[in-house]
Amino acid sequence: MMQKFDVLIVGGGMVGLSTALAIRHLTEFTVAIVDTQSIPNITEQPDIRVSAINAASKQLFEHLGVWQQITACRHQPYQGMHIWDSSGIGQLDFTLQDIGARDHNGQLGWIIENNIVRAALWQKAQQDSGIAFFTEEKLTHITQGESEVFASFASKPPIMANLVVGADGANSWVRAQANIPLTFRDYDHHAIVATVACEQGHQNTAWQVFLPTGPLAFLPLNSSSNNLCSIVWSTSPEEANRLLQLDELAFNQALTAASDGKLGLVSLQSERQAFPLRMRYAQQFVSERFVLVGDAAHTIHPLAGQGVNLGLKDAAVLAQLLAESSTSVYSTKLLNQYQRWRKADAIEMIAAMEGIKQAFTPQQAPIAFARGVGLSMLNKLKPMKAPMIKQALGINGHLPTLLKH
Numbered sequence: 001m002m003q004k005f006d007v008l009i010v011g012g013g014m015v016g017l018s019t020a021l022a023i024r025h026l027t028e029f030t031v032a033i034v035d036t037q038s039i040p041n042i043t044e045q046p047d048i049r050v051s052a053i054n055a056a057s058k059q060l061f062e063h064l065g066v067w068q069q070i071t072a073c074r075h076q077p078y079q080g081m082h083i084w085d086s087s088g089i090g091q092l093d094f095t096l097q098d099i100g101a102r103d104h105n106g107q108l109g110w111i112i113e114n115n116i117v118r119a120a121l122w123q124k125a126q127q128d129s130g131i132a133f134f135t136e137e138k139l140t141h142i143t144q145g146e147s148e149v150f151a152s153f154a155s156k157p158p159i160m161a162n163l164v165v166g167a168d169g170a171n172s173w174v175r176a177q178a179n180i181p182l183t184f185r186d187y188d189h190h191a192i193v194a195t196v197a198c199e200q201g202h203q204n205t206a207w208q209v210f211l212p213t214g215p216l217a218f219l220p221l222n223s224s225s226n227n228l229c230s231i232v233w234s235t236s237p238e239e240a241n242r243l244l245q246l247d248e249l250a251f252n253q254a255l256t257a258a259s260d261g262k263l264g265l266v267s268l269q270s271e272r273q274a275f276p277l278r279m280r281y282a283q284q285f286v287s288e289r290f291v292l293v294g295d296a297a298h299t300i301h302p303l304a305g306q307g308v309n310l311g312l313k314d315a316a317v318l319a320q321l322l323a324e325s326s327t328s329v330y331s332t333k334l335l336n337q338y339q340r341w342r343k344a345d346a347i348e349m350i351a352a353m354e355g356i357k358q359a360f361t362p363q364q365a366p367i368a369f370a371r372g373v374g375l376s377m378l379n380k381l382k383p384m385k386a387p388m389i390k391q392a393l394g395i396n397g398h399l400p401t402l403l404k405h
Contacts, residue, residue: 005032005132006329007322008151008161010139010174012037014051014114015294015311016167017121021064022319022402024130029322029329032159034134034151039122040115042073046221047113048193048270050230052206052305054109056394056403057312061117063402069120070112076222077107080205086260087212108393109305111206111219111230134159142177149289162329165291165318170280172296178287187277187301189214190240192233194272196255199264201227208303209259213239215303216258228269231255232302240274277301279350285342286335291318298346301353309394310349316402317341345397 007023009016012035020031040047053061061067084091094108125131137153142164144150152158166174175182202220207229209216214234221228233243233255243254248268255266280299285292294311318338325334394403 002157002160003032003132004148004160005030006161007163007165008032008034008149008159009165009167010034010151011165011167011169011172011294011296012118012122012133012135013167013169013294014117014121014308015315016165017118017125018060018064018312019165019167019293019315019318020125020131021066021121021128022060022315023322024128025064025402026319026323028130031131032134032161033125033131034139036135036138038135039119042113042116042119045270046074046195046223046228046230047115048195048230048273049114050111050219050221051114051117051308052109052219053112053117054306054309054394055107056399057309058110059404060312060316060402064121064124066120066124069123070117071110073116073120074113074222075116076111076202076204076220078109078111078202078204078206078220079106080203081108081208082205082262083208083210084260084262085210086258087210109206111221139173142174144289163289163291165293166296167293168296170278170295170299172292174290175282175292175296178290178292180287180290180292181283183279183281183283185279187234187279188236189234189277189301190237190274191277191302192231192235192240192243192272192274194231194268195221195270196229196231197225197227197267197269198229199227199266200262201225202229202263206305207259207263209262211235211258216255217303217305218259218263219305229263233258234277234301234303237276244272244274279354281346281350285339285346289330291335291338293318297342298350300350303353306349306353306394310346313345313394313400313403314342316400319402320400341398348397 006029009020012033020033023029023031081094137156140152140154142149142151148160148162149164150158150160166172168174207218213236217232218229221230252267282292282297285297293314300307321334321337325331
């Protein structure tokens with residue numbers, strides 16, 4: 001007999017699993033998750049792929065009952081951000097004191113390995129009898145009927161759902177099935193990620209320098225010595241390839257020089273990986289009986305670390321709108337509400353990232369000097385810094401219930 005669910009989620013990453021748990025937290029709708037990617041083992045060596053989880057996303061994880069499990073494994077809170085321009089005199093420092101915030105325990109955010117977040121969400125979802133996992137085969141095609149969607153596997157029986165959620169990443173198969181066009185722009189940057197040790201420690205601070213070739217971030221990691229960081233070094237494809245070809249000593253020297261020695265000598269502690277950076281923006285976030293969340297709907301430059309937080313907000317918004325609809329898991333009104341709410345946020349974030357990136361592209365000396373003066377002035381004006389800090393915390397704008405205290 002064909003199994004039927006209210007919601008089918010394609011993709012069991014952080015955003016897909018959060019969407020499933022959020023829907024179950026607020027509704028009685030049944031959920032199917034299709035994902036063939038296994039859950040990796042958590043080892044003593046930190047994974048090189050990490051996310052900056054902001055205050056709003058932490059609230060989501062607390063509501064879903066997974067925050068305690070995440071933090072019991074490995075996480076690193078940070079209380080400050082230090083940003084500077086290698087080409088000029090400007091610098092910015094952010095703390096919660098800049099906005100007079102007394103909650104969030106003084107934290108601006110938490111750096112957490114993606115594997116740890118996904119493992120906690122997966123375990124929680126498996127404990128919910130209203131969530132079914134399909135992990136043996138990928139879907140082969142999706143067909144729309146009059147009142148439901150039929151999702152087919154190569155050899156397993158198909159499943160039915162009233163609504164399909166595409167949470168299957170930047171190269172979304174669901175987006176293609178729904179014939180949703182994509183706006184696409186190559187940032188002409190590759191990001192190198194790795195784990196490094198910093199001689200002077202990370203000081204519970206996220207560090208970012210804007211180099212002529214692109215931004216370099218040092219994100220603090222949990223370790224007994226408080227000296228490990230995850231780097232995200234965004235640069236041209238040619239420069240990224242050159243840096244990957246360097247031997248370990250030469251790469252360490254390049255990193256130490258690029259960071260102006262602010263963290264002391266920097267030394268590689270893991271393999272290096274690089275991946276291309278592209279802005280993707282689905283021209284529609286919804287189609288009939290299809291909804292896109294996370295990277296399937298939008299990808300942005302990692303320089304502000306907001307990509308996964310944007311996706312987690314998608315999850316919380318969709319769950320809230322489904323709960324408010326109460327009687328039906330699908331309606332045109334519901335989908336249109338979701339699209340209006342989430343497209344506005346995504347466009348704002350994409351524009352902000354583009355503005356920052358353009359402001360720090362290589363420019364003539366007088367312009368670079370003026371930029372540096374502007375940064376230093378901004379650093380002294382708390383009222384002007386406040387909106388930027390609230391955006392980093394994820395507490396600005398229209399928030400769904402699951403992102404609030």
